[in-house]
Amino acid sequence: YQFLVPLDGNSLSDWLLPLLYINPHYSSTLDSWFRYGRIIQPVAQAIMPLASPILDYVKNSTLQRYSNKIGVQMRKVKGTLDVNKFVDIAKLLVLENEFEKNDTVFHVASDDQTLRKQALDRIQQEGYAATFLPPEYVYSPEGKEGLLRDNVLGLQFALVEMYLLSQCDELVITHGSSFGYFAAAWGGKKPTYLTANGHHRSIIV
Numbered sequence: 633y634q635f636l637v638p639l640d641g642n643s644l645s646d647w648l649l650p651l652l653y654i655n656p657h658y659s660s661t662l663d664s665w666f667r668y669g670r671i672i673q674p675v676a677q678a679i680m681p682l683a684s685p686i687l688d689y690v691k692n693s694t695l696q697r698y699s700n701k702i703g704v705q706m707r708k709v710k711g712t713l714d715v716n717k718f719v720d721i722a723k724l725l726v727l728e729n730e731f732e733k734n735d736t737v738f739h740v741a742s743d744d745q746t747l748r749k750q751a752l753d754r755i756q757q758e759g760y761a762a763t764f765l766p767p768e769y770v771y772s773p774e775g776k777e778g779l780l781r782d783n784v785l786g787l788q789f790a791l792v793e794m795y796l797l798s799q800c801d802e803l804v805i806t807h808g809s810s811f812g813y814f815a816a817a818w819g820g821k822k823p824t825y826l827t828a829n830g831h832h833r834s835i836i837v
Contacts, residue, residue, distance in 0.1 A: 672817035680818075682795065689792050694763045695739055695799070700731035703800035704751055706742040707809035708777075714826075715750040718804050721824055721831050723758065725802040737761040739800060741793050743779055743811075745771055765793055794818065807832075 666674060682690060695701060702722045706713060719738075726736055738755045740762055742748040748764060755762045769789040772780040780786030794811060797803060798819030805812030807827040816823040824833050 670817070670820050672814065673820040676814075676818045680791075682791075686788050686792050686795070689789075690795055690799075693796060694761075695737060695796055698735055698737040698761065700726070700729070700736040701800040701802075702726060702731075702736065702738045703797040703803040703805075703815070704738055704740045704755075705797055705803065705805040705809065705812040705815065706740075706744070706747045706751065707806035707811065708742070708744040708747065709806065709808075713747060713806070715747055716754060717826055717831065719751055719754045719758070721826070722755075722802070722804045723760075725804070725824065726760075729802065731801075733760065737763055739763045739796055741765070741797055741811075743777060745778075763796075765789055804831075 690696075702725060704718050704722050706715065706718055722738060726733070738760055740748055740751045740755065741764070742751070745767060752762050752764060768780075769785065770780055770793070771778055772782075772786070775782055775786070779790075781790060794815045795818070797805075797812070797815035798821065800819070800821070803812070803816050803819075803821050803823035805816065805823045805825045807825045812823065812825070815821075822833070824831055826832075
């Protein structure tokens with residue numbers, strides 16, 4: 633169980649530890665089980681081991697050929713989502729980490745084809761490599777919210793997408809997206825997320 637707690641007094645903005653973890657009666661035991669309070673990562677790795685064909689696709693992904701990986705996850709929201717902000721923050725993370733441009737790749741994931749295409753076009757215009765899942769494995773006009781989620785193949789590739797994001801060195805995700813949050817937690821990552829009033833660094837450690 634993870635709970636939203638205030639980061640800045642104005643909004644609920646991050647996932648933190650279970651309330652039990654800060655309870656003095658349980659904290660020492662839980663701390664011995666979950667290093668640094670990371671709960672989802674070891675549990676997910678234990679109960680969600682990748683199997684074929686998911687594992688095969690992940691191993692053969694172009695993403696694995698690069699030393700530096702930036703994940704960009706955009707969840708369609710009410711109103712306008714500024715794709716350029718996601719890409720700009722991702723580029724700043726490249727500079728912040730001093731990643732070599734020719735050995736850096738952006739993995740782009742979105743539940744909206746238009747948003748994904750806009751991000752891919754911008755990334756490639758900036759001269760960066762980009763990876764993404766084939767659209768036929770992600771989208772379906774007959775599916776709920778336009779996604780391929782009502783059959784085994786679609787669910788398998790939803791896991792592939794989430795796992796590939798979890799393997800990125802840095803993540804720029806949509807605030808309030810459980811898909812992005814779980815990918816970050818699965819990989820033990822500290823994501824940067826975008827809200828209506830700007831971008832924020834997660835306080836997960």
